[in-house]
Amino acid sequence: MKKRNGVGEAIVLSTMAAGFMLLSPDNAKAAEAGATTDPLITKDEKFDTEQTLRYGHKGLSVKAIQIELMALDFYSSKLDGVYGRNTQQAIKEFQFVHHLKVDGIAGPSTLNKLFSSIDTKTYQQFTSTKLLNGDKGEQVRQLQEKLSRLGYFSTTIDGKFGPLTKGAVLDYQNRYGLKADGVADSTTLKHLFTNQNVRGKTITVRSVKKQTNFSVDTSIIKHATSLIGIPYKWGGTSPSGFDCSGFLQYVYSQKGYTIPRTVSDIWNFGVNVSKPSIGDLVFFQTYKRGPSHAGIYLGDGKFIHSGSKGVTVSSMNTSYWQERYLGSKRIVQYN
Known part of the structure; x- marks a missing residue:
């Protein structure tokens, strides 16, 4: 998170978390009381990344964290807004992968990293999207950029889903055992935008003597x-x-x-x-x-x-x- 004049700048929620009111731990009990009603929130609601959430906390802030962790495939349990063992372990896994202090506590450094995942937010826009040959636009451009970062697309990023983009999608699908049809459906897009690997990375190994x-x-x-x-x-x-x-x-x-x-x-x-x-x-x-x-x-x-x-x-x-x-x-x- 960036700070301006010592004041924390809130981060906009991802689309997936936009349906939940985000509260600090002090307000968690109030959130629980109204958990059965539709939250009054728009997709521009802010998430306070200066708060600290830990084991035992409850509320919609915890649920928002669970949603983000689930989008990154770190959490697969119930979205219940309870910071229990499963949520704590998911946070530890997330911290470990991102070289943060592994303590299972969702403090400012962990929350900033969790809610600033560009690839995850990009994927969340695609949960019901299917991109295929002939499509054009910003979503195709983002698809090409991600394929390029992973080493599957090496030509001009132009936002046009043509034969080269289809071929890159096919290569990716074949590599990871997905349905190989060259169509970027929700399954392929989820796998792609949560993939942190880089294809073809070569590192020189020192010569071995004696x-x-x-x-x-x-x-x-x-x-x-x-x-x-x-x-x-x-x-x-x-x-x-x-x-x-x-x-x-x-x-x-x-x-x-x-x-x-x-x-x-x-x-x-x-x-x-x-x-x-x-x-x-x-x-x-x-x-x-x-x-x-x-x-x-x-x-x-x-x-x-x-x-x-x-x-x-x-x-x-x-x-x-x-x-x-x-x-x-x-x-x-x-x-």
Whole structure:
């Protein structure tokens, strides 16, 4: 949020949240009392991003947050206006992906990020839209821009849905297993405008010299799994709490390996493998272009990592991780 002369500037609600009156926690009880009536609000109603919402709060402000989280596929539970465990966990997941402090509290920094997602607001305009060959206008231009950012559209962005735009939509649909007909229906548009991945991102891997062991060290798994349950801690590098790369660095240090501190540096440090074996590292693109999250592959499509829930095991086969998977690397020993 921008501030002018020390005064917070409110953010306009997205279309999806426009049907709800947005109140501060102090007014939440009043909102509950009138929850069964139609709220008196227009789509230009403002949301106060200077407030702080947390576990236990209730009201239409909480419902608005749930709606935004649902639009981004972080929340799939009931839109009940209750800041319970599911809402708290969704906020943690959102904070983790966007490199915010992971505390499950919807404070100003989290609310500003949540309500300023241009791609989400763009998608919300398209919930009942179908764009196809021959269409023209602003919505087609926004579609082309998003396809371009994801690496599927490389020609002039002109707002005209022609053969090249259709081909880009087809490529995208085939890539993610959507109905491949070249028509940008609501399913394709939702997937597209909530996709933070970037296609074709290439990062130079340093040359490897004097390799003494190119095989994967599967014994690393024993050390990694012994840490399951340790909480996530921003900047954490010890068993009192780990962030993503801090966890990897600690685990490998237990086997005498020295690896870089950041995910991007670890990516450049490792050796490319076509597909992961047990003990290899798997990398994902989350909040920015290029590798920003990583874990250790356990086999059977699972990996262990330090995320918003702490050190835990996740499946690479879920839509979230599938869409963000970048590749695999192997850590080797050097003379």
